[in-house]
Amino acid sequence: MKYKIILVLFCLLTGNVFARKVITGTVVENESKKPVDAAQVDLLQLPDSVVAESIFTNTEGSFNLFKADTTKNYCVRIKFRFYKTETVPVVFKPGVRIISLGAVEIQPTSFNLKEITVNGSKIKVSELPDRTIYGISTDMKKTSTDGLDVLRKVPTVQVDYFNENITVEGKSNIKIEVDGISRDKSYLKKLHPSQIDKMEVITSPTGKYDADVDAVINIITNKEARYGLKGTVNAMLFPNSWDKYMARGGVSLDYGLKKISYSVSANGGVGQFDFINSMTRRAGTSLLQRDGTTNSQFGNGNVNAGFIYDPDDFNNLSVNLTYNGNGSTSKNNQFNSISENNIRSLNQTTNTSNNVSSGLNTSVYYKHRFDKKTEHAYEIETNVYTSLKNNNTTDFTNIILNLDSTELMRSPLQQEANDITSRSVNTRANYTLPFDSVYTFNTGVSANYSYNYIHNVSSRSNTPNLTYNDLRGSLYAELGKTFKKGNAKIGARLEVADVMINSSTPSTYVSPLPYVNGQYKFNDGNTLKLNYSSRVFRPSNSQLNPFVSYVDSLTESKGNPLLKPAYRHNFQLTNSIKFGKNKFSGTISPQLFFEYRSGLIQTITKQKDNTNTFVKVPENISNGYETGLNLSVYAQVFTVILNSNVRYYRSHTDKYQDQIKAIDRNSWSWNSQVMCPLPKDFRFFAVLSLNGPMINGQEVSQSAPFNLFGISKQFKNNSSLTFLAFNPFASKNFYSRSTIDNGTLYQRSESYMDLKRVFMINYSINFKVGKDVNVQKRTQEQNMEDSGIKLPF
Amino acid sequence: MKNVITSVFILCLSVSVFAQAPVTLKFNIEKGKVNQLKNISKQNIQNTYNGMAFKTDVNSSTTTSFTLLSQENDVMRLEFKFDTIQSKTNSPMKSFETNSAKIAKKTEYLEKALNRFSTYTIIAKISTKGKFLGFENYKTFRDNVLGIMDSVPELKKDQIQKQVDSFLKESAVQTLIESLFAYMPENQVKKADQWETSYSIAGGGIAGMVFNTYTLDNVTDNNAQLSVKAELESVPSDNPNMSLDIKGNATGTLTVDMKTGIIITSQDKKHYEGNMTIKNQGNEMKMPMVIDAESNIIRLK
Known part of the structure; x- marks a missing residue:
């Protein structure tokens, strides 16, 4: 009886206590992994599928189900419009109270208009007064072979597939930096895509940069991705025929530890192509018709090695050594038909040019930050370049032909040679001081000394050599201010250059170069930028070299040691608008621009005295301007990425002697790129480039449309195979034409590659192995500080 | 004789049981009237990192007002x-204070977000049994708070967004509200009866589940005295950088106004232990963690 009482008491005093279980999870989209808001989640009791509980996910895609009874069996059903219904079994484990289903992925039905599965390489765009910052997505990194390939996908940047030249909005004098340190193209090829976090494209460079830089591309890497052993291997082939081909290969290795990382890379290539050229020239009563072929063989090699040392969060040291070597042989064969006062004559010129150039560049960079949280810092960078072997030799002969093309007379073999010695030292120091989070002050100095000596040899006559010394000092200062709705930066760079050519009296050039960059943000998706900058363009060694080349018996070519620097003043007003979301989004940037040019350096072709011989010489021509509208569009339409730039402009050049007539001409250009992911990890892309006529001083040049179609397959082992077809519809590949017409001289030149089908196969693989055992304490502290210390209970 | 005593004992027991009339505990809030609760908590968190222990003290106070806009059947808006x-947080790395009622300076972006968090209202649907049913205007509330992002410099945007998300995300806002209501029984209860409630909690990138067992201790002067024993368990996280594996217990008491169902006062003490795991570059670092906390809720209006 006693025990019955205890049993009754126990039953009265204790309620029914069932073991409580909670089923939790999140619903995410299959491709993008984004959380799905308002998906219906049902707890179904088996086997009848009776709904025991029904809820909706919140904006984080998460759900919690509280009504499961452990004595029964259940599954969880997830339903969302335009997505396939997903069912997940629930497995109860003894002693486990929370059953987490994790991230449940739902897949779209065949064509999902509401929430598109995006498998593109969407870029996050941020605007600053002097630059645009592109955040590189994970997809972009996965579908790229190296840093140069990632750059190819950035709006406003064009990377040529053929010769890997980099241009920004058509400008070619581009400075490349990685984390603010000057680098070259070969350094980008050794960057593992996973290391790249963002890319800054600075189209209005401030006084920090040399005045002859058109634009700067600064790649910002993710320091955390530096750890471990990484590498890339790349092989490319244009397998057109045994005598028309190009092959390139490269390998890089990067080993990163906690404080230091080492890298080494090597790239090389060989190739051979034929070009067909022709020229028609009419001057007075003389008419020249030229037809010729050029066979070009080339080879190049590059070795790059260095290290980056970060002893702590305040100091950074980088040392890099680069060797570049190039060699080429060109064989030209030209037939000339000359008609003078109705008297016709024929001649032929053959020449073989051998060119070898190699050089070594050493760079050292050091940065010290005073404060971890602000940009208060100074940096010093020094680059030393020395040429190792740099010479060009041309052997040529002129043949006079009978009218039936048989040889009448042949000149002895002649030779022209240039042996070039170049050395340069460039040092720059910059200091940045931000104060009160509103104002920022930057200042810096730089010094550059370059020595160039060209020893000229000609079998025809004694020729002067060129000794060119350029000592240049620069100073810049700028002040930036952040407003409520924007920011502005005003500054100036002052360059003083002492140039001495061939022991002549040094010429001193003082160039004050002010600049202004301002930005107004209407809202997060709409900004307006106003930029003004002035740039200097200095003559090159070859443009200054007074050596006269007689390789072309009808046209002498020579340099001009009297050339002076040219100047450009550029104004840009740009509106960047972000539009759309999800299935259709992007950025559109219309821009008005005006550029005034003075003393531009252009090559002038003019008749020599009263002969049939012409002279080509670079000169500082008259002034001019270019103004127009530029429109850049970066858009994602469903899974297709479109990158397009249209430019319509008017060019004006003032009259220059009798060589250039005052001319106004409208022109345009359109460059676009399309990328589209396909099933089974295939990717299709196409490039189209169209240009209207361009004025280059005396010449109006035009090139044929360029188009490229490619398909790429990504494999699971981080390798990819790409097939590209260049200009598949063109009758003449890489065709270009230039025309001079100034009333006294009419000249039309054409050239194109003697190759009908140009296609390329590229295979790349990148790897990343090894783990860094010492996890950065700073990262852990940062994680805890951001998320872990303050708990919700 | 023995049988008589046994029968009397059972009879007394039955009488005493049936003599306590069951009570209905539910929310019956006056429409339009502003109610205000203040929650004061003190946490002591001890982490062990690389063999070294370091402590963090967090003292916080949250004052929440709520008003009944309308009620349809058993669902309150x-x-x-x-x-x-x-x-106020004191840790070996740094100490900092935040106060959402204090006007932030121009460049104190996180504080400006907190100001907005305290300025705008959010509407939630809760059943009269205290079950949280969802927000009505969460997205508008979120957009209003995130309006400060327009003034944040580009370089700081990502960092500020991450910090604001830790308290602004829907589950974190739900946590601030749900714990003030999730103590009602489904049915009528009488003295010594027990019932259970469960709800999720989130904040600072971490999620957990609270399992409460309430007991009606007494009913006096239209107030119900409840005691609670709670168990907490963290939920496995999808966060690629950090996860928390923690369990613990809490005990406490509440005094509830039976007329409105609203808390008059409440006190509790908590103790949790577990590990925090930081993930980086494929490596994991586990840090043992012990948390002791006390909190008090008082009704101001």
């Missing part, structure tokens, strides 16, 4: 305003 969210 309540408008909430987080009048003040104040927190």
Whole structure:
């Protein structure tokens, strides 16, 4: 009886206590992994599928189900419009109270208009007064072979597939930096895509940069991705025929530890192509018709090695050594038909040019930050370049032909040679001081000394050599201010250059170069930028070299040691608008621009005295301007990425002697790129480039449309195979034409590659192995500080 | 004789049981009237990192107002305003204070977001049994708070967005509200009866589940005295950088106004232990963690 009482008491005093279980999870989209808001989640009791509980996910895609009874069996059903219904079994484990289903992925039905599965390489765009910052997505990194390939996908940047030249909005004098340190193209090829976090494209460079830089591309890497052993291997082939081909290969290795990382890379290539050229020239009563072929063989090699040392969060040291070597042989064969006062004559010129150039560049960079949280810092960078072997030799002969093309007379073999010695030292120091989070002050100095000596040899006559010394000092200062709705930066760079050519009296050039960059943000998706900058363009060694080349018996070519620097003043007003979301989004940037040019350096072709011989010489021509509208569009339409730039402009050049007539001409250009992911990890892309006529001083040049179609397959082992077809519809590949017409001289030149089908196969693989055992304490502290210390209970 | 005593004993027991009339505990809030609760908590968190222990003290105070806008059957539409969210954190790495009621300076972006958090109202649907059913205007509330992002410099945007998300995300806002209501039984209860409630909690990138067992201790002067024993368990996280594996217990008491169902006072003590795991570059670092906390809720209006 006693025990019955205890049993009754126990039953009265204790309620029914069932073991409580909670089923939790999140619903995410299959491709993008984004959380799905308002998906219906049902707890179904088996086997009848009776709904025991029904809820909706919140904006984080998460759900919690509280009504499961452990004595029964259940599954969880997830339903969302335009997505396939997903069912997940629930497995109860003894002693486990929370059953987490994790991230449940739902897949779209065949064509999902509401929430598109995006498998593109969407870029996050941020605007600053002097630059645009592109955040590189994970997809972009996965579908790229190296840093140069990632750059190819950035709006406003064009990377040529053929010769890997980099241009920004058509400008070619581009400075490349990685984390603010000057680098070259070969350094980008050794960057593992996973290391790249963002890319800054600075189209209005401030006084920090040399005045002859058109634009700067600064790649910002993710320091955390530096750890471990990484590498890339790349092989490319244009397998057109045994005598028309190009092959390139490269390998890089990067080993990163906690404080230091080492890298080494090597790239090389060989190739051979034929070009067909022709020229028609009419001057007075003389008419020249030229037809010729050029066979070009080339080879190049590059070795790059260095290290980056970060002893702590305040100091950074980088040392890099680069060797570049190039060699080429060109064989030209030209037939000339000359008609003078109705008297016709024929001649032929053959020449073989051998060119070898190699050089070594050493760079050292050091940065010290005073404060971890602000940009208060100074940096010093020094680059030393020395040429190792740099010479060009041309052997040529002129043949006079009978009218039936048989040889009448042949000149002895002649030779022209240039042996070039170049050395340069460039040092720059910059200091940045931000104060009160509103104002920022930057200042810096730089010094550059370059020595160039060209020893000229000609079998025809004694020729002067060129000794060119350029000592240049620069100073810049700028002040930036952040407003409520924007920011502005005003500054100036002052360059003083002492140039001495061939022991002549040094010429001193003082160039004050002010600049202004301002930005107004209407809202997060709409900004307006106003930029003004002035740039200097200095003559090159070859443009200054007074050596006269007689390789072309009808046209002498020579340099001009009297050339002076040219100047450009550029104004840009740009509106960047972000539009759309999800299935259709992007950025559109219309821009008005005006550029005034003075003393531009252009090559002038003019008749020599009263002969049939012409002279080509670079000169500082008259002034001019270019103004127009530029429109850049970066858009994602469903899974297709479109990158397009249209430019319509008017060019004006003032009259220059009798060589250039005052001319106004409208022109345009359109460059676009399309990328589209396909099933089974295939990717299709196409490039189209169209240009209207361009004025280059005396010449109006035009090139044929360029188009490229490619398909790429990504494999699971981080390798990819790409097939590209260049200009598949063109009758003449890489065709270009230039025309001079100034009333006294009419000249039309054409050239194109003697190759009908140009296609390329590229295979790349990148790897990343090894783990860094010492996890950065700073990262852990940062994680805890951001998320872990303050708990919700 | 023995049988007589046994029968009397059972009879007394039955009488005493049936003599306590069951009570209905549910929310019956006056429409339009502003109610205000203040929650004061003290946490002591001890982490062990690389063999070294370091302690963090977090003292926080949250004042929440709510008003019944309308009620349809058993579903209340309540408008909430987080009048003040104040927190003081002392850790070996740094100490900092936040106060959502204090006007932030121009470049104090996180504080500006907190100001907005305390300025705008959010509407939630809660059943009269205290079950949280969802927000009505969460996206508008979120957009209003995130309006400060327009003034944040580009270089700081990502960092500020991450910090604001830790308290602004829907589950974190739900946590601030749900714990103030999730103590009602489904049915009528009488003295010594027990019932259970469960709800999720989130904040600072971490999620967990609270399992409460309430007991009706007494009913006096239209107030119900409840005691609670709670168990907490963290939920496995999808966060690629950090996860928390923690379990613990809490005990406490509440005094509830039987007329409205609203808490008059409440006190509790908590103790949790577990590990925090930081993930980086494929490596994991586990840090043992012990948390002791006390909190008090008082009704101001």
